[in-house]
Each structure stands twice: as structure tokens, then as C-alpha cells.
Amino acid sequence: MTEYATTSQGDRVAYDLHGSGPAVVFVTGAGPDRADDPVTAETAERVADAGLTALTFDRLGRGESPAEGRLDLDRELAAVAAMIEVAGSPAVLVGHSSGCSVSLRAADAGLPVAGLALWEAPLGGPAVKAQAWADEIERLLDAGDHENAMRHYMKDMPPEWLAGMEASPAWPLIARTVAAYRADAQSLAWAQHALEDGTLDVTVPVLAMYGAETFPEMPVAAASIVVAVPNGTEKEMPGAMHSWEPEPMAAQLTELARRCAG
Template identity: 30%
Template sequence: MSTSTVISKDGTVIAYSKIGTGPAVLLVDGAFCHRAMGPSTPVAKELSDSYTVFTYDRRGRGDSGDTQPYDPHREIEDLATVAAEAGAPVHICAFSSGVPLVLEAVRHGLAVDKLGLYEFPLVTDGSRKPAPADYHRHLTELITAEKRGAAIRYFMHTGVGAPALTVAAFPLMPGWSKLKKTAHTLPYDAQWMAEALDGNPIPTGRYTHITSPTMVFVGSKSPKWMHHGNTALSQAIPTAHYAELPGQSHRVKPTLFTPTLKSFLAR
């Protein structure tokens, strides 16, 4: 897939790719991920026999710009700009912390045909310890101090809820250097996740603005709190259904996930 670019409303260059033929599908990544790392490009290839699939690098990642200061609303504008290039309204599938970005973009007028939402990390009850009130501030301080490794470990343990022993082994993993390259965008995702990690139920009416057919996906191997949070999300969206995917975890396997996504989009 070749790289193309669009200019977002604030002048930031946003890089994207497209592959395939058919109705447009736009994929939105979660933390760390972009076209060269994460599920979007493999999922796009699996979908490309039936859809024209757009993937893009969220600002600060890959080949996209990173105009400062960061403002979450600018990411909504980025998404809207790429969606317009795809020919909105489009189908959208978002992963992890990309989910709240998409849900808020719809609130601001983004036209969507269908929504696929894969594992929004919502802590809505006592099944997992919530993130502390100073989570975003501390994460930002680590990045400002150029302590990217410490920021990744803090994000994974305190934000994601990964066990301390697992997080301690992260620097030994093959993808560590890639994670460090995009670690400066973790405070961006932390802003999108501010309400999601507080351990409180979803406020009444929070997602009633979503009127497109929606499927909330969760892997069967994901922790209990992820199932609880996404069940609550599916109940908070009037048009949503809930689907548990056998053998899947938060690290979605494109070859196993895509057939279910295709089935939903084809309805």
C-alpha cells in the first residue's frame, strides 16, 4: 500500500493508505499503533477483497505530523478529514483507545454507516483497580522528562492493568524499540481514556447519540473487567450488539477477527 497525505484543519499532515475495492471502511488505531505497527494494516489486507480500506497514522505517529500543543479535538478533525477522503459516510472499525475517539467524533457530526468497536478499555465496576486521578499528569511528566521506557511501563501497568512482572519484561521484547518511538503519544490516548478508567458506571445517556448499527467486540481471553466494561458499552449504545470472539485477546488476530467483522458489515 502506498502512502498518501491529507491536510487536517490545523495544517497537520496526516498520512494514510488505501487498499481494495468496494464500500469504504476506515480503521482507527489505539495506543502506540499506526500503519506500520498494530492490527490495522493486516486487518485492511484481510478486508480488501470486499472493501476499500483506509488506514491512517494518528497524529504524532508514523508519517503524520504532530502539531503542538496537543488538543483532542484536533484528532477528531484528523479523523473527519480522512473520512472525507474515503467518502463519508463510511464504515468505521476502531480498536482499543481509538474507540472513544470515534464515539466522540460521531458526537461532533462524523457520519458513519456502521461501527465496529474492538475492546474499549472501560473500567466500569470493581473488577479492576481504576487508574489514579493523577494518571494523565504523571504520564505526561514522564514523557516530558524523556523517560519513555518508564512511561510505557506506567501506562501498561496502571492504565492497561497488565501484571507488574509482565511489564517488567517488556524491555526484553522484540517490539520494545517500536513502542518507545510512539511513547510520546501515550498522554494523548490518556486524555481519551480519562473517564474510561475511573471505575464508575457509564453515565446515563452518554452514548445515545450513536444511531448507526454497532457491534462491540471482545475477545474471550480478555480479562473480566474488559468484558464487563464492553457489555456496559453495548447496553449504553441503543443500536449496539455484543459479540465475544473465541480465542481472542486484546491483541486481536486479524485472520480470526476479520471474518466476524465482514459478517457484521455485510448485514
């Protein structure tokens, strides 16, 4: 059953809580909410069955966590902090896609994070390019041009993904969801700068994972994260098309959470 918590910035966040034990909080990337993310839901249930507390939530501006105004990274971090408090501090954060950079920023900012499990962080290339990409998304959002903001956000993704969205009669409504991606863009630009400048300050255990069938840049990104932290591990896992398989992922998360809990 959906429950709610209010962040330090006044946003109301919807979440599901399962199990009891060391805490694991799932931080999704751009796009999904709990209603259309069965893979994360199944993984959370398996983690809970293994003796952990598992929390999934709708990020700001998505699903049952409606939010207005400028949905920036600071507001998103306040939501993550509220979810850690609900699940039990400190918590292992499980980042997926741009949720990886949000999770990295949470740990770097000093939130009570016990460890990080990062699945296919979309990082790579010069930081200046990532910053220019994020700046253009923010410019388009500030101008109210949601359709072009969505197109720009997805410009380096497989073109058929965007084509499918644009072919939908609901495209104008779909495009408006990009307002919730500002935090993702900001976190990705920040993470690329931190990796390039050597300023990433994350000392907790970090497990950087990617699927056995994935895009060639994902293993490269995982390796770049691992070399930037003092306690990092890179691992190939069963998975394809930017998604993992719930059973082996749950086993890996359970092992990491128990190790982080001592």
C-alpha cells in the same frame, strides 16, 4: 503505497487505502503504527477483497505521521475526520483498545460515522479514577518526563509488557512515544465519564467485541458499552492477548459495514 492527507488542524497523516465500496477506517490504540501491525493490515486487505474500501493510517506522532506539540484528542479527531473523508463518508470505524474510545468520541462528536466496531475497549472502574490517571499522564508529559509518563500509562497492563520495553537499549526512545498517547488517555477518561453519567450520545450500530482468550475486564467493558447505546451488540470472537484473528474479523466487519450502508 503510502498516501498522505492534511487535517483541518494542519497535521499530515499517512495512510494506506484498499478496495472500493462502503468505507471502513481502522483506528488503532496506543503504540502500533502500520509498519508493526500486520494483523490490522491483513484484516484491511481481506475487507477490501470482500468489496469494501478499507483504510489504515498512522495516528499522529507515530510511524509516517510525525507531529509536534500537544497531541490532544481534538487533533486526533481531526485526523480521524480526514481519514473518513478520504475513505468515503460515512464510514464504519474499527477501534482497537484505546482506539475504541477515540472512535466513540468521534461518533459522539458528530463525525460522519456509519457504525462502530470496537475491539476490547479498556474501560471499567470509576470515572474519577480514570480521570486521575489521565490527568497524571498529562502532568508528566507537560513536565517532559516521558519515562514516568509511559510507566504510568501502562501501570494497569501486564507488567511483563513494560518490563520488556525497559529492558531494551532503545527504552529512552520508546518512552518518548508516549507523547502520542495523550489523546488516548483523554478519550478513555471521557468515555468512562460518558458511560458512568449516561451522557454517551451514539445512535449508530455498535458492535463491541472481545477475544475468546482475553482479560476478564474486556467482556465487562463490552457489556457496559452495549447497554449505553440504543443499537448495540456484544460478541465474543476468535482472538487472544488483546488481538483478533484476521479472517473472522474481516467477515464480521464486512457484514457490519454492508448493514450500515443499507
